[in-house]
Amino acid sequence: MFVILAFLFEIKMTKNLRPIMLVGTGSDVGKSILVTGICRILKQKGYTPAPFKAQNMSLNSFVTKDGLEIGRAQAVQAEAAGISCTTEMNPVLLKPSGANKSQVILHGKPIGDQTARSYFLGNNKQELFKEVKKAFTKLQAQYSPIVLEGAGSISELNLKHRDIVNMRMAQYANAAVYLVADIDRGGVFASVYGSIALLDEDERKLIKGIIINKFRGDISLFEEGKKMIEDLTNVPVLGVIPFAKDIYIEEEDSLALDTKNKAITTGKINIAVVLLPFISNFTDFNRLEKDERVHLFYTRSKEDLKKADIIIIPGSKNTIADMQFLRNAELAQEILNAYEQKKKVIGICGGFQMLGQSISDPHHVENDIHTIPGLGIIPAHTTMAAEKTTSQCNFTFKAYEETCTGYEIHMGITSFEHQQKLNTINNTPEGYMDEHCWGTYIHGIFDNSIVIDDLLKNFSIENTSETFDYKKYKEENYDKLAAHLVSNLDMDYIIAQMQSSL
Numbered sequence: 001m002f003v004i005l006a007f008l009f010e011i012k013m014t015k016n017l018r019p020i021m022l023v024g025t026g027s028d029v030g031k032s033i034l035v036t037g038i039c040r041i042l043k044q045k046g047y048t049p050a051p052f053k054a055q056n057m058s059l060n061s062f063v064t065k066d067g068l069e070i071g072r073a074q075a076v077q078a079e080a081a082g083i084s085c086t087t088e089m090n091p092v093l094l095k096p097s098g099a100n101k102s103q104v105i106l107h108g109k110p111i112g113d114q115t116a117r118s119y120f121l122g123n124n125k126q127e128l129f130k131e132v133k134k135a136f137t138k139l140q141a142q143y144s145p146i147v148l149e150g151a152g153s154i155s156e157l158n159l160k161h162r163d164i165v166n167m168r169m170a171q172y173a174n175a176a177v178y179l180v181a182d183i184d185r186g187g188v189f190a191s192v193y194g195s196i197a198l199l200d201e202d203e204r205k206l207i208k209g210i211i212i213n214k215f216r217g218d219i220s221l222f223e224e225g226k227k228m229i230e231d232l233t234n235v236p237v238l239g240v241i242p243f244a245k246d247i248y249i250e251e252e253d254s255l256a257l258d259t260k261n262k263a264i265t266t267g268k269i270n271i272a273v274v275l276l277p278f279i280s281n282f283t284d285f286n287r288l289e290k291d292e293r294v295h296l297f298y299t300r301s302k303e304d305l306k307k308a309d310i311i312i313i314p315g316s317k318n319t320i321a322d323m324q325f326l327r328n329a330e331l332a333q334e335i336l337n338a339y340e341q342k343k344k345v346i347g348i349c350g351g352f353q354m355l356g357q358s359i360s361d362p363h364h365v366e367n368d369i370h371t372i373p374g375l376g377i378i379p380a381h382t383t384m385a386a387e388k389t390t391s392q393c394n395f396t397f398k399a400y401e402e403t404c405t406g407y408e409i410h411m412g413i414t415s416f417e418h419q420q421k422l423n424t425i426n427n428t429p430e431g432y433m434d435e436h437c438w439g440t441y442i443h444g445i446f447d448n449s450i451v452i453d454d455l456l457k458n459f460s461i462e463n464t465s466e467t468f469d470y471k472k473y474k475e476e477n478y479d480k481l482a483a484h485l486v487s488n489l490d491m492d493y494i495i496a497q498m499q500s501s502l
């Protein structure tokens with residue numbers, strides 16, 4: 001009996017299943033979260049799924065175990081699938097760093113900056129697609145099925161022949177494709193019908209179902225609408241997914257920032273995160289904003305910065321431009337005032353660099369400017385290097401013994417006139433602290449409870465919450481998302497398609 005079971009299990013794990021792909025009628029329709037949920041459901045059923053998005057555009061990135069950079073959305077999806085993320089899951093990452101300019105990360109390493117025009121019109125897209133295919137093939141040798149995600153809408157006709165992330169990828173992977181539409185925005189009939197009508201015959205054949213996402217209200221009222229879409233398109237509607245407000249899944253940048261707190265409140269410890277134009281890795285604060293003692297908000301208001309208890313300057317894709325922004329918007333002075341009044345001022349990565357005396361960019365990796373003064377709070381000088389540092393790290397914080405985890409992603413190298421270290425990584429000092437201020441290169445530092453407790457310890461608000469286990473909380477929410485999808489999406493159909501060869 002055991003042998004037979006083991007044998008069946010083995011087949012389930014190793015058989016090359018047909019890839020699943022979620023594409024959209026537009027951006028922000030919820031593809032990313034659906035991929036996360038589907039990865040979780042398949043994992044629960046004993047499969048070994050892995051996420052894949054050929055090209056992502058994001059300033060929230062993550063570092064793999066082998067020190068390579070990928071978009072955070074794929075890192076989150078891999079976490080839901082119960083596997084470590086690798087760069088094959090997101091071979092191309094574009095990080096906007098200036099007006100119409102992005103740093104291009106290929107297989108986890110920067111290959112330089114490109115303007116939108118040269119990126120989209122340059123003939124290197126062919127080369128890039130070859131690289132994308134290589135990554136996909138490598139991933140497919142390890143996991144099955146691959147759950148792919150498209151980007152934006154599949155009917156951007158003018159960009160289609162240079163596409164490396166949507167239907168061209170679907171065709172290469174021979175994926176069973178599901179079209180996701182956002183009913184909350186309206187226009188769902190036209191966008192679904194139009195997106196399918198504008199596909200070539202070969203592409204259309206791959207579309208196996210439609211998913212109507214973000215439905216608010218009584219689903220039974222949409223029964224007729226569902227039938228109309230099916231009659232119009234000849235494609236089954238596999239689910240109408242209700243808007244789920246109480247499920248927490250880390251979202252992609254554009255969506256996430258819109259939904260964050262933007263104003264100060266009373267009765268809690270007010271933590272202001274300065275809303276820099278090139279803010280990056282603001283997922284650093286997701287755990288902190290869940291602490292019951294805290295009200296965390298993103299702001300550019302001088303008044304609110306004045307009233308905040310703690311000010312955090314976050315990461316930045318362009319430290320020099322954002323430092324200039326702080327000065328021009330007169331926020332720099334507000335931060336200095338807060339520090340003088342002995343309020344806590346924290347800097348993470350780009351924000352840490354801004355706390356120092358100077359920021360230089362001799363190779364112009366970020367900006368045309370050579371050197372500008374920083375806020376001058378800490379005795380540090382930063383120079384942008386040609387090589388990027390990307391690594392996961394274990395460290396100890398202040399004098400605490402507990403091992404904490406985090407990751408670094410930066411071009412800058414910081415030296416000190418004299419260093420009062422904040423952290424220790426492998427016996428090496430990292431960051432800087434004084435009584436009211438600290439700065440570090442480590443992202444994810446607030447995912448470690450002792451760092452939060454230390455930050456909040458001198459405030460009179462009591463800690464009423466039990467120790468919050470962030471990892472457990474995330475796992476529970478992946479399960480909640482899976483349960484939500486299982487009850488609203490025809491997963492049996494999706495699994496049957498995945499098991500068919502064509």
Ligand SMILES: NC(=O)CC[C@H](N)C(=O)O
Nearest residue numbers: 315316349350410411412
């Ligand atoms: N993630 C960041 O904040 C990076 C800071 C800065 N842009 C650097 O690359 O060094």
